[in-house]
Amino acid sequence: MAELGPRLAAAWRSPATRRFRRNPGAWVGAAIVLALVALAAFAPLIADRPPDQQNLRQRLQPPSVEHPFGTDEFGRSVFARVAYGARVSLLTGIVPVALALLVGSTIGLLAGYFRGRLDGLLMRAMDVLLAFPSLLLALAVVGTLGPGIVNAVIAIAVVDVPQYARLVRSVVLGAREEDYVQAARALGAGDGRLMLRHVLPSAVGPIVVQATLGVGFAILAIAGLSFLGLGVQPPTSDWGEMLARGRRYLPDATWLMIFPGLAVSLTVLGFNLLGDGLRDALDPRA
């Protein structure tokens, strides 16, 4: 514990942190992402009332002091639904990235470390996944497994796997030839230890960047699937599903589409800015 203070201070002064601190875009991105996390965590405190509370006498009310984002066709508060929607969006943005990261990094690590026929086989399989346009592949997965949020999350994870596999493989191919890895091997470290303790850590920076941008992409993709009726199913709701339902009340109730759409856009913008900022900080050459 005593060492933590100086170590934190050193990290704060490191070149990467300094580059990040001096990047206004990165700050805006970090602020948006933090605000989103706060919105998801404190939704019950922030929302004007429970998201499912209906009030049929107040159907399709435009935004007012009482209902900042207006009400929907059941008289539910759009503000409350957008706030609670942050939970679903954050979760469905992070879970597919985590799944893809786990599977993709493992594939990339094995391919880059062992090379040879295993590498060829795994990378050809990744090429096949990359040969599909990404949304089309997601639709193929949902078309096979059936509509629903769990399958939509699996679909986005499948689409993302090749990116992490390729990324980790390329880093591992370089890292395994480094002197410190060769030295560890000479000292008798086994393949497992070499891969996890010595080779994989060099991939952490690029992975963090890719994963941050990936969460933005996943939120966008899941919202898209929900918008098509293939993701989140009622009575659960997310921003994409709200947009799909809001369409039916055009052109009169525009607020049903404006606020959920703004929420998706701002969220994705936040993750994009944060990801770009992290890339500039961690990999100044890129």
Next chain:
Amino acid sequence: MLPYVLRRLVGTVPVLFGVTLVVFAMTWLTPGDPVVALLGESAQGITGQAREELRRELGLDRPWPVQYVEYVSGLARGDLGVSARSRRPVLREVLDRLPATAELALAGLAIAVVVGVSLGVAAALRKRTWVDALAIAVALVGVSVPVFWSGFLLMLVFSLELGWLPASGRGTLRHLVLPALTVGIASAAFIARITRGAVLETLGQDYVRTARAKGVPARTVLVRHALRNALLPIVTVVGLQLGSLLGGAVLTETVFAWPGVGRMLVDAILARDLPLVQGSVLVVSLLFILVNLAVDLSYAAINPRVRYG
């Protein structure tokens, strides 16, 4: 050039094998009995002997390598199966809808290239001015806003408020404007970003300085020297954008009730019409692979280093 073309063509074979294998495997990965998946919910009621007969008829009782070979030889003859819902050949259904999607994607691509390249070049030439800042901001917003929302905003302003353009359907050129803009904007943002970087890079090269020093007019320097050499990364990103353009088209088709393959695919998924899902995915993916191949071969034409690399 020829060895490169041949190498690239041979390289496509394993990808085609993999893609057809994935689409073929969908029949087996789908939960429940493949007989029901291929024939639709109506086959649910058929049980016992009758269902086994159907299984034999569909060839589902044979080992799967045999089935795969039959599937691929069917594809070669243009047999993509029969839609579980309409009972029409899948190939017919897809071909009926393909022109609408192609029209939308091409118009979107044209908008993306024109807007993206102009924006990127303008930003690079006016580096660190308000033009540059605006271009960067537009590009960033463009990649963050979902197409199903930007499409709605365009519809809200230009159809519902101003009444200038139709809000949905296909027919005249006026119907195409809003969907094409929607599809094009997101890709324009990516293209602008790459163009800006590529042009800035070439403008810093020695040969550009030399050209300027010997008195070549600024416009000629830009077009002949800077833009021409910046073309390679731009063509690359345009090629890469085709995938997201097609994805954008699927979503846009739903927003504007555009009768393309994307909308049909989504309807087929909702109706659990597996043969139609497989056929749409396969045809669009094959087209995507072919277009990417064409893009790759065009690099080789632009840049000799690719050929001999």
